[in-house]
Amino acid sequence: MLLTVKNLKVHFKHENEVVKAVDGIDFALNENEVLGLVGESGSGKTVTALSIMKLLPERGCFQSGEIICEGKPAIVFQEPATSLNPVLRVGEQIDEAVLVNRLRSFNSTCTHKGYRLNGKSQTVQNETLNLLEKVKISDPERIYDSYPHMLSGGERQRAMIAMAIALNPKFLIADEPTTSLDVTIQAGILELILGLKKDLDMSVLFITHDFGIINKVADRVLVMKDGKIVEGGEKREILSRPKQDYTKQLLDAASLGAKTYSRPRRSEIGLNHKSIITVKNLNKSFPVEKGIFKKEKEKIQAVRNISLQIKEGKTLGLVGESGSGKTTLGKLIIGLLEPDSGSVGTQKSIQIVFQDPYSSLDPRMKMQDIVLEGPTIHGISKDEKEKVLRDVLFKAHLNYKDRLKYPHQFSGGQRQRIAIARALAVNPRILILDEPVSSLDVIIQLELLNLLKDLQKELSLTYIFISHDLRVVEYMADDVAVMYKGEIVELAGRDQIYRAPKHPYTKRLLSSILSI
Amino acid sequence: MRKLFQNKLAVFGASIILLLMLLAIFAPQITPYDPTYINIKDALSTPSMKHLLGTDSLGRDLFSRMIYAARIALLIGLIAVGLACVIGVFLGSIAGYFGGKMDSFIMRFADIMLCFPRFFLILAVIAVVGPSIFNVMVIIGLTGWMGMARLIRAEILSLKTRDYISASKMLDASHFFIITRHLIPNAIGPVLVSFVFGVAGAILTEAGLSFLGLGVQPPNPSWGNILMEGKAVLGVGWWVILFPGLAILITVLAFNLLGEGLRDMLNPRIEK
Numbered sequence: 001m002l003l004t005v006k007n008l009k010v011h012f013k014h015e016n017e018v019v020k021a022v023d024g025i026d027f028a029l030n031e032n033e034v035l036g037l038v039g040e041s042g043s044g045k046t047v048t049a050l051s052i053m054k055l056l057p058e059r060g061c062f063q064s065g066e067i068i069c070e071g072k073p074a075i076v077f078q079e080p081a082t083s084l085n086p087v088l089r090v091g092e093q094i095d096e097a098v099l100v101n102r103l104r105s106f107n108s109t110c111t112h113k114g115y116r117l118n119g120k121s122q123t124v125q126n127e128t129l130n131l132l133e134k135v136k137i138s139d140p141e142r143i144y145d146s147y148p149h150m151l152s153g154g155e156r157q158r159a160m161i162a163m164a165i166a167l168n169p170k171f172l173i174a175d176e177p178t179t180s181l182d183v184t185i186q187a188g189i190l191e192l193i194l195g196l197k198k199d200l201d202m203s204v205l206f207i208t209h210d211f212g213i214i215n216k217v218a219d220r221v222l223v224m225k226d227g228k229i230v231e232g233g234e235k236r237e238i239l240s241r242p243k244q245d246y247t248k249q250l251l252d253a254a255s256l257g258a259k260t261y262s263r264p265r266r267s268e269i270g271l272n273h274k275s276i277i278t279v280k281n282l283n284k285s286f287p288v289e290k291g292i293f294k295k296e297k298e299k300i301q302a303v304r305n306i307s308l309q310i311k312e313g314k315t316l317g318l319v320g321e322s323g324s325g326k327t328t329l330g331k332l333i334i335g336l337l338e339p340d341s342g343s344v345g346t347q348k349s350i351q352i353v354f355q356d357p358y359s360s361l362d363p364r365m366k367m368q369d370i371v372l373e374g375p376t377i378h379g380i381s382k383d384e385k386e387k388v389l390r391d392v393l394f395k396a397h398l399n400y401k402d403r404l405k406y407p408h409q410f411s412g413g414q415r416q417r418i419a420i421a422r423a424l425a426v427n428p429r430i431l432i433l434d435e436p437v438s439s440l441d442v443i444i445q446l447e448l449l450n451l452l453k454d455l456q457k458e459l460s461l462t463y464i465f466i467s468h469d470l471r472v473v474e475y476m477a478d479d480v481a482v483m484y485k486g487e488i489v490e491l492a493g494r495d496q497i498y499r500a501p502k503h504p505y506t507k508r509l510l511s512s513i514l515s516i
Numbered sequence: 517m518r519k520l521f522q523n524k525l526a527v528f529g530a531s532i533i534l535l536l537m538l539l540a541i542f543a544p545q546i547t548p549y550d551p552t553y554i555n556i557k558d559a560l561s562t563p564s565m566k567h568l569l570g571t572d573s574l575g576r577d578l579f580s581r582m583i584y585a586a587r588i589a590l591l592i593g594l595i596a597v598g599l600a601c602v603i604g605v606f607l608g609s610i611a612g613y614f615g616g617k618m619d620s621f622i623m624r625f626a627d628i629m630l631c632f633p634r635f636f637l638i639l640a641v642i643a644v645v646g647p648s649i650f651n652v653m654v655i656i657g658l659t660g661w662m663g664m665a666r667l668i669r670a671e672i673l674s675l676k677t678r679d680y681i682s683a684s685k686m687l688d689a690s691h692f693f694i695i696t697r698h699l700i701p702n703a704i705g706p707v708l709v710s711f712v713f714g715v716a717g718a719i720l721t722e723a724g725l726s727f728l729g730l731g732v733q734p735p736n737p738s739w740g741n742i743l744m745e746g747k748a749v750l751g752v753g754w755w756v757i758l759f760p761g762l763a764i765l766i767t768v769l770a771f772n773l774l775g776e777g778l779r780d781m782l783n784p785r786i787e788k
Contacts, residue, residue: 359679370680374687
């Protein structure tokens with residue numbers, strides 16, 4: 001046993017309210033295994049990790065139970081951009097970890113301070129370079145001298161992993177290490193963690209919300225909910241024969257892509273699929289200012305010569321990794337951005353639903369004022385407003401009783417439904433859905449996707465569904481456009497894209513899907 | 517809000533301000549004498565039951581004069597800074613929201629205004645237009661909006677990229693609607709703090725001007741001009757200078773304490 005957790009409880013006290021973040025969990029981590037800890041946000045997985053690392057705040061936090069660790073563990077966090085110090089070179093930060101490790105094995109009286117920067121020698125640097133090589137970073141010397149902002153997300157996460165393994169840990173805690181990364185990068189990082197586990201003979205406690213990742217990396221799985229472990233066991237056992245309803249629900253929601261083909265296709269009677277939006281040769285670039293006087297200007301071509309037609313009553317899925325220009329294209333289509341050249345032709349009204357339900361609602365407005373913003377702007381009577389409010393709240397599955405609450409009193413899924421209700425209140429024909437479910441937990445994701453499907457059927461809406469998540473797009477879209485570096489590299493019907501992709505980039509994307 | 521009530525110093529400041537306001541509003545009912553009534557017989561009498569805080573060199577009741585002076589100080593403080601706020605919020609939100617040339621023009625204008633030492637600018641303008649309560653208010657207001665404008669501009673620069681602003685644009689909201697319904701309500705917090713600090717500053721400025729004879733004109737009482745009159749009789753009547761001095765100190769302190777309390781309340785990162 002590398003790690004034994006016995007009846008661990010972590011309670012937070014917040015303004016006379018006790019939040020039981022972790023509520024009595026027991027588990028053990030064996031040698032040479034990957035233990036997956038899976039759960040939705042707020043289930044207590046990260047708090048568990050932090051309490052193992054002794055990183056919990058001392059104030060307002062009450063911990064009981066036992067954690068027995070063999071050796072000091074190392075941790076890799078979700079957000080590599082904030083885990084690295086932006087004013088130090090990456091190499092120096094890894095040096096620090098190397099030094100700390102030496103100090104620890106030295107275990108003598110010499111203080112940390114005395115050993116630090118001035119004690120930095122060639123051997124430390126060599127060890128760091130060695131570590132960078134181990135995490136398979138290309139060009140370790142360049143990375144050593146780079147500042148964190150010069151690295152890509154994947155490189156940063158590799159640097160973090162290098163720092164973690166510098167400590168020669170017996171086991172590694174990986175807390176959602178790939179969540180903020182693109183899928184193609186994610187595959188590489190997972191590969192790396194599995195490789196290191198084998199090479200360095202360590203165990204991994206892998207925390208994630210994604211069953212696809214669990215399926216790829218884990219040997220055993222623990223499912224957490226509300227601070228408790230609801231189910232645990234061998235991966236194959238859990239994935240194929242879950243015992244608890246909650247696990248089943250999670251798995252159902254997570255495997256939505258797999259069920260698409262078995263679902264009956266929706267009725268298309270009464271829709272004459274003429275094109276409702278015509279996009280012609282659209283170009284958009286953003287200037288990047290450089291130098292002290294911002295004189296040198298470079299251009300980033302976010303959208304490059306895109307033409308497409310969107311059919312009435314259908315869903316066009318727009319997939320691509322971050323920076324591929326999909327959001328820019330969406331903003332160009334609704335007119336939030338002006339194109340450099342090209343045109344967007346449509347006579348119909350378009351509305352948009354954004355990704356982040358926290359910044360898409362005005363925090364100082366009541367729910368009813370948010371939903372009725374469009375009608376208020378267009379100046380309709382009070383009685384009519386009331387009617388619209390009741391109507392759209394019903395459509396968006398929101399409770400009329402909550403109309404006087406403020407956004408922070410709603411959950412992420414509810415907020416997203418408020419954003420949908422706001423859009424529906426002005427009777428749009430077309431909805432642009434910009435990553436509408438990316439920030440939500442899987443069960444809520446499925447609910448919202450089904451709501452969107454129902455609304456489309458009921459109101460014969462046309463959707464442009466922007467997402468980086470191929471499984472979600474597969475579930476939603478009729479046609480799929482794959483974007484890469486500002487261009488549409490492939491545009492075809494869904495089945496064709498997913499079953500017989502032509503473009504190599506599409507193939508690469510599809511191969512990085514982690515299915516259950 | 518609850519956080520503000522937990523801050524004892526802020527509550528202390530707020531209660532003093534409330535007390536001052538009550539005194540100012542009910543001045544005619546509270547004061548035992550007309551503040552301008554001259555009674556040479558009683559000149560420079562020491563604080564007693566008859567004259568709570570004594571009398572000045574012309575025999576006017578100091579307590580009554582102080583209460584009426586509080587009225588003027590608060591009036592000038594609130595209205596002058598209110599004016600500064602209106603101008604600052606208006607110009608700052610336009611600069612932040614529209615950006616570009618409009619922004620450069622407004623903010624450079626603010627920079628130019630900030631180049632003048634404020635007190636001397638006020639002195640110079642008062643010297644031209646003549647001293648009166650109204651002039652002092654307007655001039656303090658016109659010279660105090662730059663900080664507010666900068667604050668609200670900075671807030672709006674970050675707020676205007678939020679998705680709810682884009683959503684509002686998609687609903688055909690006018691610029692006016694977006695600025696007044698979304699941006700200003702979300703950006704007003706720091707301005708409120710600045711308002712409270714500003715009032716403290718304006719009360720000091722008014723006292724300074726009146727002390728120099730360029731603010732409130734005798735026989736109307738002001739803490740500043742009572743101080744000036746007291747200066748002449750310092751050797752024989754310490755109370756004439758002590759009480760208005762204390763009044764200024766306590767009032768400014770009260771506004772600053774409230775301002776700091778508000779600032780802590782609005783900044784969630786300061787946890788004590």
